Amino acid sequence: MKTRIVRKHLLGVAIACCLAAPAMAQNTAIIQQTSTAGSVEGNLAEINQTHRGAQANLAIIDQAGEANESLLRQDGTWLEAYNFVTGDENLSRIEQFEDWHIASSEISGNDNTLTVTQSGFWNEATLAINGDVNDIDVRQQGDRNEAFVTLNGDMNWSEVEQSGNTNWSNSSFSGQNNFFSSVQQGNNNESAILNGVGNANTVVVEQNGNGNVGGIVGLNGDNNQTSIQQTGGSNVFIAFDVQGNDNYIDVFQNGNANQFIVDPLQGDDNMILVDQVGNANLVDAPLGLIGNNNLIDVVQTGDANTALLATDGDNHDLTVIQVGNNNNAEMLLGLDANAGYIYSNGDNNEAVVALFGFDNTADITQRGDDNLAVVDFVGIDNEIGLEQRGNANEAMLTSDGIVVANQLNVEQQGDINLIDMLVAGNGNLIDVLQRGDGNWVGGSDGLLSFNVAGNSGSVSIVQQGNDNVVLGGQYSNNSVLSVTQVGDFNTAIVNQN
Numbered sequence: 001m002k003t004r005i006v007r008k009h010l011l012g013v014a015i016a017c018c019l020a021a022p023a024m025a026q027n028t029a030i031i032q033q034t035s036t037a038g039s040v041e042g043n044l045a046e047i048n049q050t051h052r053g054a055q056a057n058l059a060i061i062d063q064a065g066e067a068n069e070s071l072l073r074q075d076g077t078w079l080e081a082y083n084f085v086t087g088d089e090n091l092s093r094i095e096q097f098e099d100w101h102i103a104s105s106e107i108s109g110n111d112n113t114l115t116v117t118q119s120g121f122w123n124e125a126t127l128a129i130n131g132d133v134n135d136i137d138v139r140q141q142g143d144r145n146e147a148f149v150t151l152n153g154d155m156n157w158s159e160v161e162q163s164g165n166t167n168w169s170n171s172s173f174s175g176q177n178n179f180f181s182s183v184q185q186g187n188n189n190e191s192a193i194l195n196g197v198g199n200a201n202t203v204v205v206e207q208n209g210n211g212n213v214g215g216i217v218g219l220n221g222d223n224n225q226t227s228i229q230q231t232g233g234s235n236v237f238i239a240f241d242v243q244g245n246d247n248y249i250d251v252f253q254n255g256n257a258n259q260f261i262v263d264p265l266q267g268d269d270n271m272i273l274v275d276q277v278g279n280a281n282l283v284d285a286p287l288g289l290i291g292n293n294n295l296i297d298v299v300q301t302g303d304a305n306t307a308l309l310a311t312d313g314d315n316h317d318l319t320v321i322q323v324g325n326n327n328n329a330e331m332l333l334g335l336d337a338n339a340g341y342i343y344s345n346g347d348n349n350e351a352v353v354a355l356f357g358f359d360n361t362a363d364i365t366q367r368g369d370d371n372l373a374v375v376d377f378v379g380i381d382n383e384i385g386l387e388q389r390g391n392a393n394e395a396m397l398t399s400d401g402i403v404v405a406n407q408l409n410v411e412q413q414g415d416i417n418l419i420d421m422l423v424a425g426n427g428n429l430i431d432v433l434q435r436g437d438g439n440w441v442g443g444s445d446g447l448l449s450f451n452v453a454g455n456s457g458s459v460s461i462v463q464q465g466n467d468n469v470v471l472g473g474q475y476s477n478n479s480v481l482s483v484t485q486v487g488d489f490n491t492a493i494v495n496q497n
Helices: 002-020
Strands: 028-033 045-049 058-063 070-074 081-085 092-096 103-107 114-119 125-129 136-141 146-152 157-163 168-174 179-185 190-197 202-208 213-220 225-231 236-243 248-254 259-266 271-277 282-290 295-301 306-312 317-323 328-334 339-345 350-358 361-367 372-380 383-389 394-404 407-413 418-426 429-435 451-455 458-464 480-486
Touching: 028 045, 045 058, 058 070, 070 081, 081 092, 092 103, 103 114, 114 125, 125 136, 136 146, 146 157, 157 168, 168 179, 179 190, 190 202, 202 213, 213 225, 225 236, 236 248, 248 259, 259 271, 282 295, 295 306, 306 317, 317 328, 328 339, 339 350, 350 361, 361 372, 372 383, 383 394, 394 407, 407 418, 418 429
Parallel strands: 028 058, 045 070, 058 081, 070 092, 081 103, 092 114, 103 125, 114 136, 125 146, 136 157, 146 168, 157 179, 168 190, 179 202, 190 213, 202 225, 213 236, 225 248, 236 259, 248 271, 259 282, 271 295, 282 306, 295 317, 306 328, 317 339, 328 350, 339 361, 350 372, 361 383, 372 394, 383 407, 394 418, 407 429, 418 451, 429 458, 458 480
Antiparallel strands: none
16 A cells, blocks of 8 residues: 555656746655653654645655644645654644545554544545554545454454545454444445454444445454444445354445345344335345344335344244235245244245244235245254235145144135145144135145155145135044035145044
């Protein structure tokens, strides 16, 4: 980065020399201070360069020890400012205004505070602090803004606010009570947290408008909190390689092609809340939650929403609520005592749940339009509840493997309902209720499911109204099958072998 800065400075001076002639004002100020060795106070350096016209501004302050204080202020054209400070009670402030900005600063230790304000055209800020009570505040406004912040150690604070055009913010911190806040408004904004390590960290990212991207790449620690708010445009937020316990991630996305991607979240007692409103929203957690007692809560409202969630561990709690349009929700619940709930209301809803393990619970509620529910389960003492109301509902229940003492409850009301069922195992209990229109369960000699093959199974089917058909299945021992049909073109064929 220093090579780039020096190169840009030399290039700026060369161009200015070519264009300006001898009358050109070329501002340069360099202050170097070294204190300590019996000093009681020590350093203060202030550079103030103000002149508008053809000029190539450069200001460098280099300070070493004791109660350091630096102020750089430049007002126009080829502006650059560097600030190197090493120790004790540091305070630095860099202000640069119009045109070609670069600010680079390094501070090493003690009570650090660094503030950079840049406005207009080519803003860049590269900042690094390495210890003690750190505070960085960067504000850039207009055009090609970039900000990099690196914090290592102690009670760190970092806040970046960028407004307008191709903004990019990058942050990397490790150790103790870190706080990172990035506010970006307008155009091609990006924000990231890279390799954050520590406990009780708080990350707040607010992006408003256009092609925003936010991400956490490598966050390792406990009791961390992340809050993301994105409004408008092609927003994406990525949480990659997040490890630790009692972490909290809250994502709100409003409008257009929003995406939230988790890959994966590892640890115990973590919580993820996602709220997406409008257009082609996606929540994708292919590797999902690895650990125990984690929670994901997803609310998607409007347009082509998709939620893909998976768990590996015990006592996870997954909830997906989808309202409107082409919603798709898929869950994989692995190992023991996990709970999944899917609620979808309106349009072409599709819910797919896979259960394997012990004491898992899956509940699916679909209301309105072309609903499809597919449940595949393997294990012992799993409980599945399915409710479909309205339009062309279809429920498919299948199992492949050891299935013992599972309980299934299916209720369909309204329009062209269909249940396709294939269950095998011991002691299974299945309850099906259908009300209204062209109901169907399936099976018999042509097969197409309704095949409960297991020991001590019990199946109860109740159909009320219109074109009801049950057909046949259950090839097992000690079976009990009860069918009740009320109204219209009922047909029941039952085979128990």
